[in-house]
Amino acid sequence: MDPVILTPRLKLTLVTTAEKGSQDLAWYHQLRSNEQSSFWKQVQPIHSLIHGTSKSLEETEKGWKADPPYPTVESPHRVNYAVHRLLAPDTDTTQTEYIGHVNLRSVSTSGDTARALAIPETLTSLPPAAAAATVVIEVGYGFLPAAWGKGFATEAVQAVMEACKATSNAARDFWRPFTKVYVRAIVNGMNGASLRVLDKVGIAKRGIYAWKGEPIFHGGEWRGEVDLHIYGMYLVE
Numbered sequence: 001m002d003p004v005i006l007t008p009r010l011k012l013t014l015v016t017t018a019e020k021g022s023q024d025l026a027w028y029h030q031l032r033s034n035e036q037s038s039f040w041k042q043v044q045p046i047h048s049l050i051h052g053t054s055k056s057l058e059e060t061e062k063g064w065k066a067d068p069p070y071p072t073v074e075s076p077h078r079v080n081y082a083v084h085r086l087l088a089p090d091t092d093t094t095q096t097e098y099i100g101h102v103n104l105r106s107v108s109t110s111g112d113t114a115r116a117l118a119i120p121e122t123l124t125s126l127p128p129a130a131a132a133a134t135v136v137i138e139v140g141y142g143f144l145p146a147a148w149g150k151g152f153a154t155e156a157v158q159a160v161m162e163a164c165k166a167t168s169n170a171a172r173d174f175w176r177p178f179t180k181v182y183v184r185a186i187v188n189g190m191n192g193a194s195l196r197v198l199d200k201v202g203i204a205k206r207g208i209y210a211w212k213g214e215p216i217f218h219g220g221e222w223r224g225e226v227d228l229h230i231y232g233m234y235l236v237e
């Protein structure tokens, strides 16, 4: 993936390390330690881990060590960009301020949320003829509250989607052995801002699933019933 992506108002930098003392970890910790930015982090039914607000840099580092934000042998299709606002967008791309992250992970290596939540296949299935050649990636994002409501999440997610679609040999190599890329997002119906971002980015909504089950901690409380909005579409096919 491109080490740097520039948009009219943003600079996205590819995360390459989770090391203590690194700028990448320090930026991510700003986000993870912010209560509002972490509000929709949930108990992951797959991993049985509680992701709330991170209480220390060590805790943030532990999370990234357990689930590295860059490609590894176990998880080769992992992508994470730190997002920065350009302070002088018309004249200078070096003066920036960190505002958030956009994250992609393959469901085959990170655990399939759709399967764990028993989401009906009608909302997640792929054409059988294409499924074996397809990598399914889940998109996630979070921004610092001071940057909300300015279209930055939409601009950043759109830019990452475009980078996924790049047709250079390097871009194609990144997805090997897969030749098709399908992007998915599963969002709590009460997270209006996130639903709106996905609608604006243009990822198709496949439907809504009224999930019921063992309570999960999501959006500030334990919930045994959640309307899950399932988005998904092919980026490369």
Ligand SMILES: CC(C)(COP(=O)(O)OP(=O)(O)OC[C@H]1O[C@@H](n2cnc3c(N)ncnc32)[C@H](O)[C@@H]1OP(=O)(O)O)[C@@H](O)C(=O)NCCC(=O)NCCS
Pocket: 036, 037, 038, 039, 040, 140, 141, 142, 143, 144, 147, 148, 149, 150, 151, 152, 153, 154, 155, 186, 187, 188, 191, 192, 193, 194, 196, 197
């Ligand atoms: C979701 C989030 C990334 C959106 O970031 P953002 O930079 O404010 O997003 P944008 O400005 O690009 O778009 C937000 C849109 O949602 C709308 N919106 C905001 N709050 C809303 C709400 N409660 N209900 C409905 N729409 C809402 C905004 O008006 C805007 O739409 P518009 O451009 O048509 O006016 C940000 O709120 C965030 O980081 N939240 C916490 C983490 C999170 O929820 N991540 C997603 C998990 S699925």
